[in-house]
Amino acid sequence: xxxxxxxxxxxxxxxxxxxNDLQVDKLLGVSITKEFIPSIANTIGTDMxxxxxxxxxxxxxGPVTSRNGEKISVALLQEEECIISTSYTVFEIIDQExxxxxxxxxxxxxxxxxxxxxxxxxxxxxxxxxxDEMRDVELPVPxxxxxxxxxxxxxxxxxxxxLNEQLNQKLEETAxxxxxxxxxDFEFPISKEHAxxxxxxxxxxxxxxxxGGKMVWNDELDQEIPEVWDQSSIKxxxxxxxxxxxxxxxxxxxxxxxxxxxxxxxxxxxxxxxxAEESISKTGLKNxxxxxLPVNSVLIAMYGDGKTKGQVAFLRFQxxxxxxxxxxxxKNESYASYLYYYLFFGYKKIVNQAIGGAQENLSKKxxxxxxxxxxxxxxxxxxxxxxxxxxxxxQTREVIALNNLKALLLQKMTKAEAAA
Numbered sequence: 001x002x003x004x005x006x007x008x009x010x011x012x013x014x015x016x017x018x019x020n021d022l023q024v025d026k027l028l029g030v031s032i033t034k035e036f037i038p039s040i041a042n043t044i045g046t047d048m049x050x051x052x053x054x055x056x057x058x059x060x061x062g063p064v065t066s067r068n069g070e071k072i073s074v075a076l077l078q079e080e081e082c083i084i085s086t087s088y089t090v091f092e093i094i095d096q097e098x099x100x101x102x103x104x105x106x107x108x109x110x111x112x113x114x115x116x117x118x119x120x121x122x123x124x125x126x127x128x129x130x131x132d133e134m135r136d137v138e139l140p141v142p143x144x145x146x147x148x149x150x151x152x153x154x155x156x157x158x159x160x161x162x163l164n165e166q167l168n169q170k171l172e173e174t175a176x177x178x179x180x181x182x183x184x185d186f187e188f189p190i191s192k193e194h195a196x197x198x199x200x201x202x203x204x205x206x207x208x209x210x211x212g213g214k215m216v217w218n219d220e221l222d223q224e225i226p227e228v229w230d231q232s233s234i235k236x237x238x239x240x241x242x243x244x245x246x247x248x249x250x251x252x253x254x255x256x257x258x259x260x261x262x263x264x265x266x267x268x269x270x271x272x273x274x275x276a277e278e279s280i281s282k283t284g285l286k287n288x289x290x291x292x293l294p295v296n297s298v299l300i301a302m303y304g305d306g307k308t309k310g311q312v313a314f315l316r317f318q319x320x321x322x323x324x325x326x327x328x329x330x331k332n333e334s335y336a337s338y339l340y341y342y343l344f345f346g347y348k349k350i351v352n353q354a355i356g357g358a359q360e361n362l363s364k365k366x367x368x369x370x371x372x373x374x375x376x377x378x379x380x381x382x383x384x385x386x387x388x389x390x391x392x393x394x395q396t397r398e399v400i401a402l403n404n405l406k407a408l409l410l411q412k413m414t415k416a417e418a419a420a
Contacts (some may be wrong), residue, residue, distance in 0.1 A: 009135030011099045015090045017053045019083045024053055026082040030060050034083065034109055042363040047151035051083040057101045058092045060084050061134070065118055066127035072117040074106040103147040106154055107139045108138055140414060150413065157406045164395045164402075175388050179345050181375060182383075185209065186226050191378035194228055222372050229375050235368035237339065240329040243302070243364050244321035245289025247280050252286030262317040265301040268313040268325060270344055272392040273299075275400065276319060291327075296336045298328040300343060302362040309362060309367065310351040312343045316393050326364050337385040342372055405406045408416075 025048070029039040054060050054077050061074035064087070086088065093099050107113060116137070121127035132289075136289040141147075182188040187207035203211055208226055215224040218231050226229060235241060244263075247254035261276035285292060293299075297315040301308050303324040314336065314380060330336040343350065353366060 002225070004140055005138040006141045007135065008104075008137040008139060011093055011095070011141070012059075012091050012102075012135065013094055015054075015058060015092050015408055017050075018049060019051045019053050019091075020049050022049055024081055024083045026080070028084055029052075029081045030062055030075045030084070030088060032069070032073050034071075034073070034075050034105075036060075036075050036077055036079075037108070048083065050086060052082050052086055052088065052090050053081055054090050054345060055081045057096070058090055059101070060088045060090045061129075062088055062128055062394070063128045064126050065129050066123075070098070071114050072108075072116060072141040073262070074108045076101055076108075076320060088383050089134070091131075091134070097144055099141055100144065100147045100151060102151045102154075106136040106151070106410060107413060110413065113137075125344075134418070150178055152411055154406070157402050157409065161346060161399055161402050161406075164399050167394055168392065171391060175341055175346060175385065177382065179341055181207075181344070182375075182379070183345075183400065186213070186215070188226075188379055189377070189382065191376065193378055194376075201289060221373075225373060226375075228398050229373055231371055232374055233368060234328065234339075234370045234372055237330070237335070237372050238328045239331050239366060241330070241364065242291045242293065242327045244293075244323050244325050244327070246322045247284035249290040251284070254280055255279035255290060256284075260285055262290070262415070263299065263313075263315075263319055263325065264323040265304050265308050265322065265324045268299050268301040268308070268311050270311050270313070270347075272282060272314045272316055272389060272396050273319075274393060274396050280320060285320060289323065293319055293321065293327045294329060296330070296333045298336050298340050298361070299325050300328070302326050302364065302367070310347050312340055312347075314340045314389050314392075326362075326367050328367075333373070333389075334380055337389045338380060338383060339372070340376075340389065341385050 003055040008300050024030060026054075027039045027040070027041070027043065027048075028036045029231040031037045050062075056077055056079065059074060059076050065072050093104065113220065117129045118127075118134075120133045120136075121129045133197075142150075151221060188202045189205045190208050192204045195201050208228075209215065214227040216227045218225045219225075221229055247400065249255075256279050259279050259281050262278045262280045263273065263276050264278075265272060267276060280288075280290060284290060293315060295315065297319075299315060299321060301311050301324060303309060315327075326335075328339060331337055350359070350362065350367075350370065353370075
């Protein structure tokens, strides 16, 4: 019940400890994902003694909300102390036997809190969610035992999510190491067929280049490549390439919550895609420029900012996409998995070819012309990239399920007082 809510003010106090003696040099900021992150501010010539110190179990938030979209930047520090810009407000809980820091941070992670903070922000030039507004926040404060129980439930969900993220990072590091060994250093294992062809069967499985494998100059790639490989364009490598389209938003029957998933460039983020935020109807697919893409299509974002343009995704369901994406359809999933990682690890080189005025872009024609190594089939068959894709799909589905559970738990916090 709302009557059981309590104002946050009596539980918290502002902290204003300056880095006067320069004892702390770890500079962080706060992201809209509600985490402390390394600061990207230019601090050359800056007096770091004016920065605020944040210690473990203290909070920091950015009062300016007008430039954060629908999010407020607030985070709980759970590591060694750091310093932070004076533009942030630092505070702590007065009595942690009355209110747990982690419980309060859970409340801050609720989308309802973001909406509340934006609504309560005020100002003309910049909208602010000030200290008085923070103190006026109301939330259920059950017994400390109930708070600990809720936090334990939360960690039971978020810890596997973090573990998945760590595993995914290790997986990508392994994929990159294999890619460098095989496609940069050309130390892929010599196939049985090639070893027999050159009359040296004992070389089977040995690294190609260091075992005397012949290299030839390739004008298109402007480098030497193994004699046993070919080179072609992305267009020649793929069976088909398509760019998408956006059905008219004014025609309601084009859009559906249940039919054909519709993918935007923001969802193409060097990932395996197993679902989409929006769907279009079969009518929209039939009567607009949107095109149906098969399972195992490889997507690349043609437009967007520096973080979006050139990123890739591996599609694990039939879908369609907007005109800012280019889809590449290969003859099988092994070919598709190789293409995905080839583009993934060639990101910088690809983005450097973007053209345009106000917003640089990667045209479909440009992507079609990109060169690609074509290893022989025996090499492609030995690549573990498809296994990596399959593992990432499993991870992605697990994380989606866990995030759904996390959202449910955060929603249930409003009933915490009644259940205590």
